[in-house]
Amino acid sequence: MAKPKAKDGPIWALGAMSGTSLDGVDAAMILTDGHQVMEFGPHAYRLYALAEQATLRAALGKWPNDPGVAEAAQVVETAHAELMSRFSGAEVAGFHGQTLAHDPRGRGTHQAGNGDLLAGVLGLPVVWDFRTSDVTLGGQGAPLAPFFHFALAKKIGADQPIGFLNLGGVGNLTWVDPTQPGPEVPGALLAFDTGPANAPINDLMRARLGRDQDDGGTMAAKGRVKKAVIEAFLNHPWFFRIPPKSLDRNEFAALLDAVKPLSTPNALATLTAAAAAAVVKGAEHFPRPVSRLLVTGGGRHNATLMRHLRRQFPCPVEPVETTGLNGDMLEAQAFAFLAVRVMRGMATSCPGTTGVPAAVGGGQISRP
DSSP: OOOGGGGSSEEEEEEEEEEEOOOOOEEEEEESSSOOEEEEEEEEEEEOOHHHHHHHHHHHTTTTTTHHHHHHHHHHHHHHHHHTTTOSSSSEEEEEEEEEETTTTEEEEEEEEEEEHHHHHHHSSSEEEOHHHHHHHHOOOOOOOOHHHHHHHHHHHHOOOOOEEEESSEEEEEEEEETTTOTSTSSSEEEEEEEEHHHHHHHHHHHHSSOOOGGGHHHHHOOOOHHHHHHHHHHHGGGGGGGGGGTTTTTTHHHHHHTHHHHHHHHHHHHHHHHHHHHHHHTTTTTSSOOOEESSSSSOOOOOOOHHHHHHOOEEEEEGGGHHHOOOTHHHHHHHHHHHHHHHTOOSBBBHHOOOOBBOOOOEEEOO
């Protein structure tokens, strides 16, 4: 058997992610060939200052050249340049940018931040604008982590269907059949956004108490769930759409309106229950039940939310740390993985993950 060329072998890649919760930037390195994950490297986090968060929040829902977008892009680029410059040894970097607007069936998708600038700062090829080509070809442009989830399922030795649940500002689920030979194979993956997760909880905490989050879900635990709000929430047309499907952060703004009359503990209890109910509803679309559900993202620290999920799922619901993975860095690692795939001309999405008609590789490559 021919020995693989060096350029096809594993390389160190750096990935960075700034999610819809707008709390900060994660960056992490992995050693990968774009198929397998051989090793996890260093990682770091850079918090957005309050003024930076305010600039980003003011630009949510806006499109290129709208007022406030240039300022938001500058915040994103500065934060990423500061954080990613701390790393050494990477051969390529993956830069997701900050999603400001996402309307795949309308105006497209908009991530603030320019990879050309970062390539100059880092002195590395930077892969960015991962979503546009998928949307242009008819896909949802999201979620993009499932190909990485497939590689992780293989790495942890899963031999039955397994689920990855990311609880960020928006929730998303990936169903993985690790017995398949690759992520593009029909039946290997199904992925979709479930609905709002941390975003409405964080928004309510900020509006009412001036705090970023309900730490550990402690306030939600003191409240009572308003069942009528949950019932109305689950009647939203979103839940009747067949996946793959993806959401904009503000698509469920009416949920916050619905809890306005409630006390803060009751409102938080209801929003937390809604996030869990959306996940449970989403799991009805799984081709087969999963043997376990691994939870990543900030929501796994919310004990009240995790309690709801454990009560309603028939399988173990566990933070990804139970398998040795890092739930805070998974998405940053995913964009390192996807950067290598883009550099090597490999697919980054497929019909089962974004609904794109055929497997497609996304991303622009900027060189220093």
